[in-house]
Amino acid sequence: MEHTTLLQIAADYGSPVYVYDAEKIKFQYKRLTSAFSKVKKLKLNYAVKALSNISVLKLFNQLGSGLDTVSIQEVQLGLKAGFKPEQIIFTPNGVSLAEIEKAAKLGVQINIDNLSVLEQFGTKHPKIPVCIRINPHVMAGGNTNISVGHIDSKFGISIHQIPHLLRIVENTKMNINGIHMHTGSDILDIDVFLYASEILFDTAKNFKTLDFIDFGSGFKVPYKTGDIETNIEELGDKLSKRFNQFCKSYGKPLTLAFEPGKFLVSEAGYFLTKVNVVKQTTSTVFAQVDSGFNHLIRPMLYGSQHEIVNISNSKGRERFYSVVGYICETDTFANNRRISEIKEDDILAFKNAGAYCYSMASNYNSRYRPAEVLWLNKKAHLIRKRETFDDILNNQIEITI
Numbered sequence: 001m002e003h004t005t006l007l008q009i010a011a012d013y014g015s016p017v018y019v020y021d022a023e024k025i026k027f028q029y030k031r032l033t034s035a036f037s038k039v040k041k042l043k044l045n046y047a048v049k050a051l052s053n054i055s056v057l058k059l060f061n062q063l064g065s066g067l068d069t070v071s072i073q074e075v076q077l078g079l080k081a082g083f084k085p086e087q088i089i090f091t092p093n094g095v096s097l098a099e100i101e102k103a104a105k106l107g108v109q110i111n112i113d114n115l116s117v118l119e120q121f122g123t124k125h126p127k128i129p130v131c132i133r134i135n136p137h138v139m140a141g142g143n144t145n146i147s148v149g150h151i152d153s154k155f156g157i158s159i160h161q162i163p164h165l166l167r168i169v170e171n172t173k174m175n176i177n178g179i180h181m182h183t184g185s186d187i188l189d190i191d192v193f194l195y196a197s198e199i200l201f202d203t204a205k206n207f208k209t210l211d212f213i214d215f216g217s218g219f220k221v222p223y224k225t226g227d228i229e230t231n232i233e234e235l236g237d238k239l240s241k242r243f244n245q246f247c248k249s250y251g252k253p254l255t256l257a258f259e260p261g262k263f264l265v266s267e268a269g270y271f272l273t274k275v276n277v278v279k280q281t282t283s284t285v286f287a288q289v290d291s292g293f294n295h296l297i298r299p300m301l302y303g304s305q306h307e308i309v310n311i312s313n314s315k316g317r318e319r320f321y322s323v324v325g326y327i328c329e330t331d332t333f334a335n336n337r338r339i340s341e342i343k344e345d346d347i348l349a350f351k352n353a354g355a356y357c358y359s360m361a362s363n364y365n366s367r368y369r370p371a372e373v374l375w376l377n378k379k380a381h382l383i384r385k386r387e388t389f390d391d392i393l394n395n396q397i398e399i400t401i
């Protein structure tokens with residue numbers, strides 16, 4: 001987005017503020033669908049947890065997307081945004097049977113990721129079609145915090161448990177209509193992904209009543225220059241061919257499903273903060289912004305490197321800065337970062353702030369969560385108000401002490 005537009009939004013709505021570019025979201029959605037245009041039936045289910053604002057969900061509904069949800073609340077949010085239950089897949093981990101039954105009652109596609117719940121659900125509701133989440137034990141990416149398909153992962157039913165799984169399905173006569181995997185957040189190597197897909201195809205052969213195969217997500221987008229990004233076009237080409245071939249041998253055209261979050265919204269987002277203080281110490285120059293890990297925790301939690309641009313002075317001479325927040329705890333956004341010269345009151349834009357940024361924000365230090373703005377049809381639309389003091393007190397009960 002243009003720096004002048006972002007500066008105007010910061011001036012109009014205050015800081016800190018999240019801004020999302022609807023055009024970029026649409027672009028990414030089209031890019032992914034085009035990459036898989038050779039597949040007869042393709043379904044993209046946007047992963048709500050990446051960015052769950054209801055107006056963003058409505059945008060996805062308009063694009064023809066479905067939703068991937070991980071809690072009953074996300075299911076409810078999706079229904080409220082206008083999605084039909086059959087456009088929503090419920091892919092939780094470690095939730096109660098009761099929560100899964102609640103989602104099934106709402107009519108959404110159930111995805112079960114452990115044998116205990118599968119057996120109970122199948123016994124009670126043999127007629128409700130169920131997708132199963134497989135753990136192919138493939139290590140995607142290098143960071144175990146965001147790789148969820150490996151051997152120690154809590155996600156999915158291990159492929160080594162397929163015999164037990166089949167026994168449950170046979171005994172309960174339940175209807176398995178989908179097979180699913182989600183190997184982790186970073187697909188760096190397409191061959192690794194294709195290898196995991198082969199495991200999924202092998203598993204799929206065991207079930208005669210499938211409607212879809214869901215390959216999850218893990219599409220990597222660049223955060224900084226030099227980052228590898230998933231080559232969607234190459235993946236689309238190779239996986240489509242293999243998928244069509246599989247459908248032929250399976251004897252039925254299945255739906256190929258994905259559930260991307262980051263790929264669709266990460267680069268559409270900008271987090272705008274104001275510099276409160278420029279603080280020179282004996283070792284560094286700190287730029288202290290009016291935010292912290294209460295608003296954007298990815299750099300501290302995952303070591304993510306969000307590019308930071310001084311949009312108030314983007315052509316200025318570059319200097320080295322440590323960009324930190326105002327939280328009373330170490331909250332370093334970036335160390336030794338080359339940024340054009342920063343003065344107090346300048347607006348710094350954090351890039352890739354669409355996915356897992358606002359949705360992971362908290363009220364730590366009793367600070368307000370930021371406002372959110374959607375840039376749509378060349379206009380700024382406020383899609384979430386900044387919190388107020390009432391929000392901090394909301395649900396607190398003041399007793400007589």
Ligand SMILES: *Cc1c(COP(=O)(O)O)cnc(C)c1O
Nearest residue numbers: 047182185217218259260261262
């Ligand atoms: C979080 C999640 C996704 C989205 O992952 P991205 O890396 O953001 O694309 C997809 N599927 C499931 C089951 C998830 O939990």
